[in-house]
Amino acid sequence: MTDPAGPRATPTPPTSTAVARRAGVSRATVSYVLNGQAAGRVGERTQARVRAAAEELGYVPHAAARSLRAGRGSIVLLAAPADTAVAFGPLFARFLAGFQTALHHLGYTGVLHGAPAASPTAAARAWAELRPAAVLTLHGPPLDAPAVELLHRSGTAAVLTHGPSAPPGAHTLLLDQREAGLRAGEHLLARGRRRIGVVRPAEPGLAAFAESRLAGVRAAAATHPDAEVHPLDLALTEESAARLAAAWQERGLDAVFAYNDEYAMLLMRALQDAGHTIGTGAGGRIAVVGADDLLLARLLRPRLTSVRAEITPPERVAAWVAALIRDPAAAPTTHRLGTFHVEARDSG
Amino acid sequence: MTDPAGPRATPTPPTSTAVARRAGVSRATVSYVLNGQAAGRVGERTQARVRAAAEELGYVPHAAARSLRAGRGSIVLLAAPADTAVAFGPLFARFLAGFQTALHHLGYTGVLHGAPAASPTAAARAWAELRPAAVLTLHGPPLDAPAVELLHRSGTAAVLTHGPSAPPGAHTLLLDQREAGLRAGEHLLARGRRRIGVVRPAEPGLAAFAESRLAGVRAAAATHPDAEVHPLDLALTEESAARLAAAWQERGLDAVFAYNDEYAMLLMRALQDAGHTIGTGAGGRIAVVGADDLLLARLLRPRLTSVRAEITPPERVAAWVAALIRDPAAAPTTHRLGTFHVEARDSG
DNA sequence: TTGAAAGCGATACCAC
DNA sequence: GTGGTATCGCTTTCAA
Numbered sequence: 001m002t003d004p005a006g007p008r009a010t011p012t013p014p015t016s017t018a019v020a021r022r023a024g025v026s027r028a029t030v031s032y033v034l035n036g037q038a039a040g041r042v043g044e045r046t047q048a049r050v051r052a053a054a055e056e057l058g059y060v061p062h063a064a065a066r067s068l069r070a071g072r073g074s075i076v077l078l079a080a081p082a083d084t085a086v087a088f089g090p091l092f093a094r095f096l097a098g099f100q101t102a103l104h105h106l107g108y109t110g111v112l113h114g115a116p117a118a119s120p121t122a123a124a125r126a127w128a129e130l131r132p133a134a135v136l137t138l139h140g141p142p143l144d145a146p147a148v149e150l151l152h153r154s155g156t157a158a159v160l161t162h163g164p165s166a167p168p169g170a171h172t173l174l175l176d177q178r179e180a181g182l183r184a185g186e187h188l189l190a191r192g193r194r195r196i197g198v199v200r201p202a203e204p205g206l207a208a209f210a211e212s213r214l215a216g217v218r219a220a221a222a223t224h225p226d227a228e229v230h231p232l233d234l235a236l237t238e239e240s241a242a243r244l245a246a247a248w249q250e251r252g253l254d255a256v257f258a259y260n261d262e263y264a265m266l267l268m269r270a271l272q273d274a275g276h277t278i279g280t281g282a283g284g285r286i287a288v289v290g291a292d293d294l295l296l297a298r299l300l301r302p303r304l305t306s307v308r309a310e311i312t313p314p315e316r317v318a319a320w321v322a323a324l325i326r327d328p329a330a331a332p333t334t335h336r337l338g339t340f341h342v343e344a345r346d347s348g
Numbered sequence: 349m350t351d352p353a354g355p356r357a358t359p360t361p362p363t364s365t366a367v368a369r370r371a372g373v374s375r376a377t378v379s380y381v382l383n384g385q386a387a388g389r390v391g392e393r394t395q396a397r398v399r400a401a402a403e404e405l406g407y408v409p410h411a412a413a414r415s416l417r418a419g420r421g422s423i424v425l426l427a428a429p430a431d432t433a434v435a436f437g438p439l440f441a442r443f444l445a446g447f448q449t450a451l452h453h454l455g456y457t458g459v460l461h462g463a464p465a466a467s468p469t470a471a472a473r474a475w476a477e478l479r480p481a482a483v484l485t486l487h488g489p490p491l492d493a494p495a496v497e498l499l500h501r502s503g504t505a506a507v508l509t510h511g512p513s514a515p516p517g518a519h520t521l522l523l524d525q526r527e528a529g530l531r532a533g534e535h536l537l538a539r540g541r542r543r544i545g546v547v548r549p550a551e552p553g554l555a556a557f558a559e560s561r562l563a564g565v566r567a568a569a570a571t572h573p574d575a576e577v578h579p580l581d582l583a584l585t586e587e588s589a590a591r592l593a594a595a596w597q598e599r600g601l602d603a604v605f606a607y608n609d610e611y612a613m614l615l616m617r618a619l620q621d622a623g624h625t626i627g628t629g630a631g632g633r634i635a636v637v638g639a640d641d642l643l644l645a646r647l648l649r650p651r652l653t654s655v656r657a658e659i660t661p662p663e664r665v666a667a668w669v670a671a672l673i674r675d676p677a678a679a680p681t682t683h684r685l686g687t688f689h690v691e692a693r694d695s696g
Numbered sequence: 697t698t699g700a701a702a703g704c705g706a707t708a709c710c711a712c
Numbered sequence: 713g714t715g716g717t718a719t720c721g722c723t724t725t726c727a728a
Contacts (some may be wrong), residue, residue: 013479015505015705026715031707041713058501062413063477064421065705068720073412081445085365097429100462109474112460114448126457129411153406155361236643262643269647294585295610296644299617363721374699379723391697413721416704 010156022053030054034061063109069147072157076103076321077121077132078112081140081205091292091311092138106322108133108255115140120147128154133325136160136173138337140205143167158275158324164212166332171324173317175337177209180307181216184257184289187305187342189220191280193255193287194227199263202235210259213291217257233258234263243268248276248286255287255348258308261297264290264304268347278302278347287348302346311338360451362405373399378402379450382409391598391641392528393427411457415479420505424451424669425480426460427471429553438660439640440486446662454670456481463488476502481673484508484521486685488553491515506672512560514680523685525557528655529564532605532637533577535653535690537568539628541603541635542575550583558607561639565605580604582611589618596624596634603635603696605655609645612638612652626650626695635696650694659686 014033020027027047029328032038033050042050053059067073078096100110113130115123124147127135135156139142143151145167152169161167163174181198188196198217200210214231221227230253233238248271258264268278268288279285279302290297293308312335320335355370364382368375380386381398390398401407415421426444448458463471471497475483483504485491491499493515496507500517509515529546536544546565548558562579569575578601583590596619606612616626616636627633627650638645641656651674658681668683 013501016707017705028708028715028717029713035707037708043713046713058498059472060476060498060502062416062479062705064416065720066707068410068412068416068704068722069706069708071720097462104474109461113457114445117452125408125453128408130457131410131412135471149709150406150408153361154408194676264721265644265647294611298586299613312473316491364723365721375722376699376701376724377697380698383723385724389697394697410721413704414723416706416720417722417724420706 013062014059016059016061018057019050019053019059022057023049025050040158044347072155073131073133074107075109075111075130075132077127077130077135078110079115079127079135079137079143080112081115091309095311095314099318102315102318103321106318107327108318108322116198120144123147124150127151128156131155134158134160134321136321138162138173138175139209141208145169157326157328158321160321160324160335162337163334169332171332172334173337174334175309175311177212178216178219180291180309181213181218181257182220183216183340183342184213184291184307185217185220186254187287187344188257188287189224189227191287191348192282193348194224195230195251195253195255196221196227197230197232197251197253197256199234199256199261199267199279200231201258201263202233202240206259213257213259234259234267236263236266238266238270241266242273245270245274245276248274253286255289257289258291258343261290261293261294261304261306264288264297264306264347265300268300268304280346280348289342289348293343297343297345300347305345305348306343307340308343309338309340312336353472362407364407366405367398367401367407370405371397373398385535400538422455422477423457423480425475425483426458427463427475427483427485427488427491427682428460429463430621432564433689443659443662447666448574450472450663450666451669453474454666456666456673458669468492469498471495472498475499476504479503482506482508482669486510486521486670488522489556491518493517504507505674505676506669507633508669508672508683510685511682517680519680520682521685522682523657525560526564526567527607528566528639528657528688529561529566531539531564531690532561532639532655533565533568535573536603536605536635536637537572539635539696540630541696542572543578543599543601543603544569544575545578545580545599545601545604547582547604547607547615549580549607549611550581550588554607561605561607580609582615584611584614586614586618589614590621590669593618593622593624596622601634603639605637606639608640609638609642609652609654610640612654612695613644613648616648616652628694628696637690637696641691645691645693649696653693654691655688656691657686657688660684 016027016030020030033047103110117123142161148167148170159170161170161171164171166172198214218229221229258267277285289305291307293306297304297306364375364378368378381395407478451458465471490509496515496518499507507518508521509518511520514520546562566577569577625633637653639655641654645652645654
């Protein structure tokens with residue numbers, strides 16, 4: 001059957017015309033049968049012939065031709081910069097898997113596309129060429145107003161951006177990073193901490209999240225007249241952490257929200273190496289809180305207290321997106337992508 | 349300018365016809381100008397008028413229509429199961445970013461798509477509908493022969509699968525996981541270890557990698573008559589690690605290659621909690637080697653020896669792919685995606 | 697220097 | 713029940 005030298009690209013892939021010829025019917029009939037619109041129109045025997053012909057030829061419909069004709073595409077674009085996997089970790093991978101499957105069941109093709117371009121508008125252009133039914137950003141610089149405008153003008157039915165705020169015309173997927181900071185701050189304040197450091201990662205992709213989390217801690221601190229919040233710049237290197245630890249004494253901080261578990265681990269190590277003690281209780285111990293609740297949080301000593309995100313099931317998010325696609329003129333809506341809570345352990 | 353209620357999807361996105369009308373020229377002229385084929389054909393002033401019209405209308409070409417007409421698509425599909433980000437970690441994110449940018453410069457659109465379907469053939473069908481210029485798998489179950497056949501028949505010019513072996517007609521991207529095991533094994537043997545455990549992660553997505561790495565360690569051990577290799581099943585939970593640590597004594601292993609840094613961390617912690625000592629040197633110390641060389645490898649105590657992958661620059665991989673697309677009839681080729689070496693530290 | 701028209705593949709209306 | 717056929721947006725050859 002197969003060419004022993006290995007199959008090569010057929011000069012012309014089978015079209016619905018080829019299927020029609022082979023089955024001895026017209027293209028229209030093929031279309032009806034293969035799209036389930038044949039009920040009461042096409043005879044059983046004919047249907048079987050068509051299906052057999054399609055099978056034998058290895059016919060696969062041409063998505064581009066279909067959506068050209070239909071006037072609407074079926075791809076849902078997840079616009080995610082490269083550092084998304086790093087920022088979200090395994091959480092994101094799991095969500096993405098479920099989301100793509102759910103979209104598939106709804107008749108859409110979920111596809112992840114980075115922004116290879118410099119400006120948001122250039123990226124939006126690249127996405128718009130694919131005429132997606134919807135565009136979602138979960139991370140990174142949110143789309144600006146011109147980018148959203150461009151997508152809408154090119155026919156994108158629904159544009160969803162991550163919060164906290166969305167440009168006009170875009171829906172909002174809210175995974176409010178302020179809330180992460182808020183929970184961490186509340187937790188530390190409830191344990192009597194008053195001089196709280198908040199790590200601001202030097203890694204550029206994380207800046208937006210970091211600022212929101214910092215704002216959250218500040219919001220929590222605002223309820224305590226004697227609470228202070230101090231931003232701490234930290235890069236993901238041992239040197240940077242050592243510098244921070246060396247200057248700890250003079251800052252006199254008694255707690256730190258370390259952005260995430262990885263930064264927390266780095267900082268804990270540096271603080272311990274500098275002779276500080278980490279943990280709950282009084283007596284000069286420094287409370288450390290991470291985020292993401294990775295396995296490593298439980299492996300550190302002391303065990304790391306961590307803010308964990310409870311993510312909305314991907315099926316539900318897919319359903320939202322589908323609904324928004326069906327009603328492109330809908331007023332901008334906001335959907336919570338998840339909530340945060342603190343997993344308390346020994347470190348703070 | 350903008351509707352204050354927020355822009356809505358325009359009933360009909362601007363087409364090249366609209367641009368032509370606005371500029372007072374024909375569609376052909378618009379096409380020439382906007383694709384840089386206007387040299388010597390269209391006057392300077394006309395070109396300027398066309399460009400201005402396109403700009404004002406927010407015209408974005410319709411990729412589907414273009415590739416339908418051209419007969420060849422421009423999307424390069426990265427077929428990656430959901431656990432890819434987990435398996436590869438930050439390494440993968442960085443590679444992906446560079447790869448998409450490089451493809452963009454070559455005129456292709458790199459897009460990540462999971463396998464929403466149960467069978468490889470069903471997944472291949474979903475991909476084939478997009479008529480990609482190329483399909484790459486970097487991870488997960490490799491495509492089987494029927495899947496590759498299906499893609500080729502639907503016009504995919506190049507199919508690349510990760511090694512070690514590829515189905516007929518597919519090219520191979522080789523990041524030989526056996527080599528990771530081989531390096532780890534050689535390293536441990538050179539340091540006098542003879543009873544080597546190899547972690548086999550219980551997580552299903554990692555099974556293929558794990559077996560290859562185990563095979564690599566076995567290959568290294570084959571050169572030492574008195575060396576033994578023992579597979580160790582381990583899930584990413586503390587309970588699982590504790591069980592393994594409890595049974596360590598009776599196994600009498602003096603070294604372990606822990607699949608990656610995360611499993612290594614987990615196992616190290618369990619071994620230490622069970623009273624074992626980790627590190628180089630004699631005297632009952634257990635040597636532990638991880639992989640991926642994450643930051644955490646340097647933060648653990650003792651510092652974790654780790655096998656690190658040196659990945660081929662994404663620009664080069666993109667160039668390979670582009671070349672294979674241009675020559676669809678080429679005999680199957682093999683490209684090394686990277687090599688492994690050991691970053692020796694204190695743990696083994 | 698510019699325009700008219702064919703045609704890529706799939707779909708759905710309207711005849712038969 | 714089934715088959716012609718116009719149409720989606722774009723590129724490109726050929727003619728003017």
